[in-house]
Amino acid sequence: MSEQDPLVIFTPSGKRGRVAPGTKVLDAARALGVDLDSVCGMRGICSKCQVAPGVGEFSKHGVTVSPDALSPINAVEERYDRVRGLKPGRRLGCQAQVLSDVVIDVPPESQVHKQVVRKRAEVRDIVLSPTVSLSYVEVAEPDMHHPSSDAERLLDALKAQTGHDDLDFDRALLPSLQKTLRAGKWLVTAAIHDDGAPVVVALWPGFYEGKLHGLAVDLGSTTIAGHLVQLDTGEVLASSGLMNPQIRFGEDLMSRVSYAMLNEGGATEMTAVVREGIGRLVDELIEEAGIERGSLLDATFVMNPVMHHLFLGLDPYELGQAPFALAVGSAQSCKANDLGLDIAPGTRAYVLPLIAGHVGADAAAVALSEAPHRSDDLALVVDVGTNAEIMLGDKTGVLACSSPTGPAFEGAQISAGQRAAPGAIERVQIDPTTKEPRFRVIGVDLWSDETGFETAVAATGITGICGSGIIEAVAEMRMAGIVDPTGLIGSADQTGTPRCILDGRTHSYVLWENGDRQITVTNGDIRAIQMAKAALYAGARLLMDKRGVDSVNRVVLAGAFGAHISPKHAMVLGMIPDCPLEKVTSAGNAAGTGARIALLNREARREIEGLVRKIEKIETAVEPRFQEHFVAATAMPNAADPFPLLRGVVTLPEVDFNTGGDGAGGGRRRRRRG
């Protein structure tokens, strides 16, 4: 282009260049690598390419734009404006021609690769780059003199418009192909899935006015959560969850593995029920969002290794025993049909890769969401559940392991434990002087010592303690000197409160009582929490050893449960390594977020596939130091690590309730603290 040719400047990208006079804005954008959408092959129908040209002095860009810098509104644009309406000042990029220097703004809705801004400052935004896109084309009519099939002519038209020379056609669409082409009078809209090998996955007669949708599923052992997402905005249109119907074969994963081992066809049966369950979830989501089923064309799935194998129709037998060999662990890119899901004939599915025999695609999704591999500082990311998946890393490398925390954090194995549901004690405070507790219950906004609590709680009653409640209770007991660092609850005499009652050979702390009903924290409860948190900490500590560090810069707690844990209380227990409390953040359902990222951004799939290969996997079961870390971590916060930052903000009374007779061994551990 010569200096005489008009200069085009696109905002917000700032990309600029000269084009021949008469060049269409869309062509100019493509030539300059500007992200401007288009579906209809420059026919002025889709309006995806609409732009907002500026007029006047643009000193920042050093140009003055005349009112006739673009060609006058033409008949196609007039018709579009009349029939569908165009915002004031907007032009169709496929119609407007550049005549002289011009500044053209590409509004967000005209960009293919829009950014979805996430609320949390520490994580990156999601760039929209979904696997499915639309293309509206005119297909050549059949000609007896040059016989070729309808599929061939459709592909020719799509290849010419999209540039996908290797485009293929999903066999499942063939039965409806000829009717669709004729219903559209040889004008059709194709949905093209492109995740390596582009393929036509849906077809509508004429111009398809609707949106494309995708599904992100977090397939947990207990619950299956699904989000239905609009692919061009990233917006979640509907979210729903259901209990994993496999629960009837066993509450936890190992009992399901046993079921498969002990019952001929048991694995097949569990595969069938979980697929049925997801099918129901899909139906619900489609109905709730009010979308056309045929527009739901992509789905991503994350889950732990056992659920992965059961979902894929594989017997999880080998995952029940060392060496925990996966049948397959790489990312699965296939049709939803291949996974027993009947969504639309062409719907695609992507199952994120597993990291190792104990570290699943859910952990991979957490990595995608929390991106430890992109972190400047050293981050510890913990997904707390029945198994804790733990990752430690930064830009220079990431380590991962899994640690068998057991279900104590979810309220199981706790005498008054229950799932997080209305009536459950979820927060606890204990006065260090009076040793008197106050608490909050799920479903009630007041603390138990506030006026009106009794009335407010009447609807649900006080039914038990959930996971976050027991963590706060034990941590508060530790800070109030009711339980000693080894985990022994003192007697009423030792602690000075009648709430400590003798309960068999040990003591319990009465959190609440009403008539003959009582909710207590028993010494058994403390032991269960100690085991769980020691496993979690030992896993983290093992990764720190491997990495050669004694501390981490920040801690991210992922998982629905992680969202409810108080960082201070978790650290008092010694669940997580010592670090500044404000550096402990919650990532919420990071696995679900990761599934959404993989749905919305196909490059993220390659990223996680690459990361999974590079992550250094540590198998806690065969690491000799794990046991040592575990033993030290049974103490609260820890018998080996000093937790100086924690001790700077909380007081941890160094009480000792071991009278030498009950063999709790606290004395020995305390000595090692030195």
Next chain:
Amino acid sequence: MSEQDPLVIFTPSGKRGRVAPGTKVLDAARALGVDLDSVCGMRGICSKCQVAPGVGEFSKHGVTVSPDALSPINAVEERYDRVRGLKPGRRLGCQAQVLSDVVIDVPPESQVHKQVVRKRAEVRDIVLSPTVSLSYVEVAEPDMHHPSSDAERLLDALKAQTGHDDLDFDRALLPSLQKTLRAGKWLVTAAIHDDGAPVVVALWPGFYEGKLHGLAVDLGSTTIAGHLVQLDTGEVLASSGLMNPQIRFGEDLMSRVSYAMLNEGGATEMTAVVREGIGRLVDELIEEAGIERGSLLDATFVMNPVMHHLFLGLDPYELGQAPFALAVGSAQSCKANDLGLDIAPGTRAYVLPLIAGHVGADAAAVALSEAPHRSDDLALVVDVGTNAEIMLGDKTGVLACSSPTGPAFEGAQISAGQRAAPGAIERVQIDPTTKEPRFRVIGVDLWSDETGFETAVAATGITGICGSGIIEAVAEMRMAGIVDPTGLIGSADQTGTPRCILDGRTHSYVLWENGDRQITVTNGDIRAIQMAKAALYAGARLLMDKRGVDSVNRVVLAGAFGAHISPKHAMVLGMIPDCPLEKVTSAGNAAGTGARIALLNREARREIEGLVRKIEKIETAVEPRFQEHFVAATAMPNAADPFPLLRGVVTLPEVDFNTGGDGAGGGRRRRRRG
């Protein structure tokens, strides 16, 4: 390699080169590009690489081979010989090392790309290069310190041994993967299908001793014929056929298309029954051949366009009307499961490409078998059936069309017509002087005027005339002056034989009578044959026009029916263009042969895919000259083309039985002969 290194000469290829002393024979073969098989990864188990080294003076090759040119028989070879036996003089190429100059013969059974010699001189042999091959590998055991899935380690082992870097694993094998690996103690045999994208399609624990098999199916409108083939030899182990169960929806294709149009779900119903039928055929073939079902890993299919669409689950509606648009016509490479066939979990299927809306994959298969595109002289290839598929071409190009001959050649529309079955008249001779006929009947070796015929025919009776019989009868009547060139049968007076009897307004010729039972050739029969043969000839003539020729060098008659047609009689009728009679040959079931070639040689698939694109397709329905050729071709042999070569060997009396009253129009046509 230096001149000091030993020289290795392989026979029969004659490939030669120097290798470092100690090089294994198999490695030497690979380095020199010699076709030497190997399955077991040089473990001395499969014996596929066995060779026969020579000793002594080889003046032809200019070397003298010492008895110790190869390393002594080693322990692996000794064990193989002891356990399984090795032919005298044979060595295992993966064990024997080259020490000095040597001549090594590769026996046919050790070659991957063996040639299957075909009986007919005019066609090429089939080179074996099947899509499926075996590979025996040792897979690394799982290691908790380096977690990776069983699938990944299996693929790693196979990639290393086969060099297929892009090898994939069929999802359908995943459920049995872990058990198979452990049953084989980490030694397994994999079957790899490679037709562009290599994929593991079957897996056996340990070394698989069996053979691999394939299926070639010719899916006709009337019958479905299948051949079960051993892939490493090309040998047909079992052949079977069944009536196409779709016949209950309509005898001919157009009535099936109508059924689909008139009945909701009719196409789906027809798809289901034909797939079921093929399923039964597969079961029969497996049982007859006595092979393991899991070894049947590839299948090829040929058929006409309507059967193609119905088999693929597509409504043939558009094929019932101009412009005869195919939904899809390109070769289909997929899983047998995708076509509703449950053979083995990994079995592949390949459907040959269609040529045009009327010219099917069966014609493509005929092209593969008869190879007009490789012919030095100009060949006309005709596949005779309800539709005739016609190809004309040589190395410089091929044209193709289809012509609607109707079912007359199959005995339908003929008054005494019947399918070719015992009791049917199949050959006819008429004495030109006495006008007396003699004939032969299917199931009897004697002619009707030979002693013992009456007794021999008693078992079946004389039940009617089959397709080849009616062609001979009409041609003999023409040569005996009983029917004139326009197709009019003369009266007893005109012909001088009382066998010509009045039959309504026209005459019939009594071929046989016994008491009150009679088999006659009516003038209506002659008309039906004239219409059918005129369509066939007009199609051929149209291709000759397009090619700009008046004659062809040779004619190939394909199809089961083509195998029974007498070239002379066909030419007397003017079914096929004039050419030396010895240049008219029968190709038998060339479509079935083409399906077998595509099964046995994967390069043939690329060849036919390329040829189908290059073939010039002629649509007879829209060619103005077709009608003109058709009218001229209703005369016998032809009202426009002189057939000089034919007239040089047979006498065709120029009788004329048109008395001006019956409007047969023969007079006008005769004048054009002028």
